[in-house]
Amino acid sequence: MVHYRPTNASKRVLDKNSLYLIDSGGQYVDGTTDVTRTVAIGKPTAEMKRHYSLVLKAHIGIATARFPKGTRGQDLDPFARRPLWEAGIDFDHGTGHGVGSYLSVHEGPQRLSRLGSEVLEPGMILSNEPGYYREGQYGIRLENLILVTPLTKIEGGEREMMGFETLTLVPFDRRLIDPKLFDPSELAWLNAYHARVRREVEPLILSDDRPWLRHATQKIG
Template identity: 55%
Template sequence: KNAAEIEGSVQAHLRDGAAVVETLAWLDGQRPGSVTETQVVEKLEGFRRQDPALRDISFETIAGTGPNGAIMHYRVTEETDATLQAGHLLVLDSGGQYLDGTTDITRTVAIGEPPAEACRAFTRVLAGMIAMSRLRWPAGLAGQHIEAVGRMPLWLAGQDFDHGLGHGVGAYLSVHEGPQRLSKLSKIPLEPGMILSNEPGYYREGAFGIRIENLLVVEPAPSLPDGDAHRKMLNWRTLSFAPIDRGLILPEMLDPAALAWLNAYHAEVAEKIGPRLSHGAKLWLDTATAPIGAA
């Protein structure tokens, strides 16, 4: 992507993030058992369509609760439309096609009090997402060389997921755009300007699903005091801004660097998205992005 396309994507993600946060704030105010998957989809798409730059959603919105969330590419139908029950998780994967950019973001939220095993798995998924977001790597590496970083916390617990860690994304084009991917199969070197998703997950059949997704753009990494002057390094800049559900996070499972990243990210969400929200959603966001301390 050239500089204009990247800046367009930055701006599209800010407006898109406001629509996502408005939806999350609305959802948090609903009583468990009172809302269906279809109603969540309609509410989110309604907030997105308030933006005149939106041309369409970038793919059919995924809203899967409870066992439906464990189906990786679930699409709600009249027959499967489930009610969000207490103790369930909701996987909400969606995006928009705006004149200035394409978005794709996933958040997993707890409905009522989540099961302990779901919180443990969620925190592992989050740790992998953060590890990839913080990564810097030597220029010339492909997705296959680095995607394990996002899986390691799950691997250490004997867990994994059966989809790629990330895909390329277009600029008001395909939401899945190659050739770059974060995949065991991808041999395409990552280059500055490429936009990819970072979306580790975990799926317990018949119980719950988890996925956390941000879009990232590859950039040249700044030099470090002890770094090799001759070695070109790359890193990521995050494009997506929406809070990660604090009710599913076990802080004691995150190392200090991961907690610091999360708190800095949430502070950026509050700064960038807060001014774009309705009054009620802004108050909700202030609580949703409050710093998390070590346990």
């Protein structure tokens, strides 16, 4: 299920050797957050690791995208789906939605989806949240918030390009990552992201929690 709400009929115990998907966030003085992580409970299977890694590749495809003025959300949506399509799978929701401040966490008009016809402009905030859901077994979604960056010249290029700055700083579960499924540029992005998480978050947390953060952000591959 893409969005799970526990009821007396649907509630379940978190089983050993399963996946736990948590979609969370909050309202703060300087903005709204929306972050999703999937973590392993016990020992994940090879299939779980493969599907998680494909979703992470999809996430990185959006995080590293460069695009010219006039690009719409629907133009970028396939950047996330390609790794999944190549494996014969997909997800049945948009790749990302706009995020408001003191408004709705789902705040348009911008979005990354097949229906995203709004042109992306510098300063817009969206989510980057591809996923995969195996009915009756487990779900995977990995969500960060991203900011559209200003137009800049690329050396040797002819047009100015925008991109995304990742705002969310939460580690990905290393136990679910299969390095063999990533190309060098994807691993470089992932390791640079984890290094940034460690650098920016470690000074803000209790000293007793810092060993966990260091372990969670160790270099991969």
